[in-house]
Amino acid sequence: MMNRNLFFCLCIAIVLSACSNSTTNNAEFDRADGEDETVKLIDDMGTELVFNSTPERIGCLTEICVDTLKQLGLTPAAVAGDGITSEPEFFGNEATSIPTIGGSFFEPNVEDIFLQELDLVIGLGGVHENIREALGDKIPLYIVSPETYEDSIQFVMALGQALDKEAEAEQAVQSFKTHFETQINRVTEKRTALIMYGSDTNFGIDTQTSVVGSMIKKIANYPWKTDNGDGGHSSGSAQLSLEEILKQDPDILFVETFRFGDDSPSLSEQLASNPVWGELKAVKTDDVHEVRTNIWANGRGIGSLTIILDEAMELLYPDLES
Amino acid sequence: MVNKRIYKSIYVGTPLFLLIIYIFILSLQLGEPRLDLVTLGQVLTNQFELEIHRISVWEIRMPRSIMAIMAGVMLALAGHVLQETFQNDLATPELISVTAGSSFVMAFITVFGLPVLFIVQPFLALTGGLIAGGFVIGSAKNSFKRGSIILLGTAVSAFLNALIIIIIALGKENQIGLLFFYLAGSLSARNWSHVFNLLPWFIIFVPLALGSARSLNVLRLGDEAAVGRGASVIKMKILLLVISAGLTAVVVANCGPIGFISLITPHLTKRLLRTTNSALGLPITALLGGFLLLTGDLLMRTLLYPIELPVGLLTTIIGGSLFLTLLYRRSVRT
Incomplete structure (x- = not known):
């Protein structure tokens, strides 16, 4: 009987994960003109995040965060798990100096997140929404949920604007698009x-x-x-x-x-x-x-x-x- | 009266048997490519030229359908034997922890990415199931009361399930996705090697289960009455538990824990035959199990093609609904 309970828990987790795919990738940015440097960001769940200054210390619970920060010339302040961070194309040996967030992929350690004094945490749709409540107002949580490669491009642009790295984002996207186009034409x-x-x-x-x-x-x-x-x-x-x-x-x-x-x-x-x-x-x-x-x-x-x-x-x- | 019941079991069993044959033929026809009866006949007699037809029928659909029938029969008989042994309508193979043992091994292999050959994995799962089942049966041999085995089995299953949850918590989304296919109970992509994994256990344990009718009927009288008739109740129960474990372990190892077949089929049999005589009930339970799993798998394979859903989801939904209906009707009657 317990096994069925276990199975149902797994079903619910996976259904929730699947449901997250249906959300639109609507990351938005709004930097107000004038003296007020308020930064607004809307994540893929439609949650509006407001920052009084540009976030600097970014914590990554998912690999697309690490990947995108690398494109913007930034280093994550903390990462969860042993994903792409230590891959040679990303942070290689430098990865050992990046603090890690403990816990598991599905349940990252919230204490570790607070310990790193992060300005922003980026998590994956269908997996990390549940820690928003635990983080409360202290640390904003951005949920990213890409469905296609175009969503990944859009995320680079959105994060670039939010982190005041528009030029780097523009360059990374342009470089990717050009390379992609070249490869398509070779076939x-x-x-x-x-x-x-x-x-x-x-x-x-x-x-x-x-x-x-x-x-x-x-x-x-x-x-x-x-x-x-x-x-x-x-x-x-x-x-x-x-x-x-x-x-x-x-x-x-x-x-x-x-x-x-x-x-x-x-x-x-x-x-x-x-x-x-x-x-x-x-x-x-x-x-x-x-x-x-x-x-x-x-x-x-x-x-x-x-x-x-x-x-x-x-x-x-x-x-x-x- | 006895003759009447025998006739009734023949009346119920014959159409069930014919239904299984009909669904089996249908399962060979349906899919991509869809085959008419003439083409199917040509493929079966090796007169059809297209290789994809031959592979679809001989290598995909036929072993999978045979597997569904065998697994259905084995799970149903395991449920019947357990329910009658412990005189408990809710007794299922989960009770002897075989399911949790196999699931634990598969979770461990999947999440920790152990370099185990695909072909070896069912045998490791089988070992896990048998060790867990053996532990429960071995521990209970000195206090073989109905309540103690249920408590012991529940405790061991709970312990193993807790370990599985820990493993799941350590896993990543891809690994958990794969584990889902297994834990849901699926016959997808099973081939002849899986059928041959099941075959020796089927040949040994199905006749043993069908032959246990007399013991089950004696146990139905109650432990004291059974002892009074000269039966060694503890030995009898151990043997019946071993039969149930043997029937279940190999199925769970090869297909995952397919839910509710073992729980619901003995109840359906009793309602169809209106008798608790296991000599008449066991063959009908076996046929019902084969029929339910074969039909369920055909539906899950064809309804959303090319997507396949694990048949365990359907058996759980249908079995759960049927079981709730039975419970509701019983409560209304009382």
């Missing part, structure tokens, strides 16, 4: 790709309406969509039919998973031994690639998207001239 014949995570039986996929899926769709044939708008990763409550995957028969699989030891069989070998997965073109041609989960699944910002774009292009079209 002559789109291959069919699939981004999945998990195992052969328990797996989830990124659909066209996910942050990464919406971007990959521009450089590859990415036919994975659902009617309910579930973008994958943020909810996990839906699983695509294996028959549909077989029907579309992807040329290449990007797999977000843990790495096996050198002696262990690779994921493509494991899938090849499965009678159904083994029939896929990608598995037959050994075009199954394990990618960095931190960047591909958790990053969500335009820095991560740039890395994903480059890695995907390299794997999708290895013979393409640069």
Whole structure:
């Protein structure tokens, strides 16, 4: 009986997480003219945050915050978890000097947040709304909930304006857009790709309406969509039919998973031994690639998207001239 | 009177059996590609050329449907045996902690990303379920009263579920999403290897469960009356618990904890047959379990295609509603 209770708790958490996807990305900024330096910011939940001065100490509960601050030339005052912060493209060795917020991804330690004397905390939609009450009026909480790569771009602009880094934001966005456009134009014949995570039986996929899926769709044939708008990763409550995957028969699989030891069989070998997965073109041609989960699944910002774009292009079209 | 009941179980069992065959054929036809009967016949006799048809029928739909029937039969029989053993209408496999044991192992593997081969994971989950079940049964052997085993099972399940919640709290959203698929109970993407995982347990424990009817009927008289008839009640109960654990553990390990099949089917059987005689009830419970899970899985596979929802969600919704209705009718009658 307890197990059902546990299951229902999980259902509620995931449904809430899924619901958060339906919110519009409406981050807004309003810096009043004249002497009053009031900064207003509206997060993806529609909550208005008001600052009397530009926030300087930003705490990140989600990776898109770390990613976006990096684009703006800022360093987070504190981060939760061991996400992209220590990745070489982000803060690398410097990450060790960034204070960490304890607790878990779903329940960050509020005492740690207060201890860092933060001006602003940025959390993920569907996960971190519940700590708003605990933070009270002391520390504003901004909830970001990107649904597509365009939302990630919009977040850079919104945060850039709020943190008085408009020029850096503008430059980062322009650089991303130009690079993206260049890569799109390089593609002559789109291959069919699939981004999945998990195992052969328990797996989830990124659909066209996910942050990464919406971007990959521009450089590859990415036919994975659902009617309910579930973008994958943020909810996990839906699983695509294996028959549909077989029907579309992807040329290449990007797999977000843990790495096996050198002696262990690779994921493509494991899938090849499965009678159904083994029939896929990608598995037959050994075009199954394990990618960095931190960047591909958790990053969500335009820095991560740039890395994903480059890695995907390299794997999708290895013979393409640069 | 006895003959009348036998006839009744045949009247109920035959259409149920035919229904299972009908739904099974339907489950081979429906999906993407959708096949008419002629094409299905050609695919089954290897006369159809398209490879995707062959894979869809032989490698995806058929093992999954067979798995649904086997798992349904096993869960239903486990529920029936437990409810009759403890004379408790609410007794389910959760009672012996097998479900929590398997779930704990899978949560551990998923959240901590242990480098365990996919093919090995069900066996580890099975081991977890059997250890938890063995602990409950072993601990209760000296005080085998109805209340003590229920309390012990509940306590062990609560302990393991608390550990699962701790693991979930440590996890990240992707890992929790994957764990959701397992904890909801799903038959999605199961193949022949999963069927073969179940098969030896099915061959051993289903006949044992069906053969336990006499013991269950004796236990229904009450412990004292059973002892008076020369039965070794404690040994009998241990054996029945082991049968239930064997039926449940391998299903939970391979499909996750599919809810309510084990709880609701024995009640439906009693209502259909209007008898508590396990010799007549057990085969009908088995058929009902197979029918419910096969039908539920077909619905969850096809209704929202290409999205698949875990069949455990449907069995919980339907089973829970049916159970509440039964409880309500009973309270009205009394």
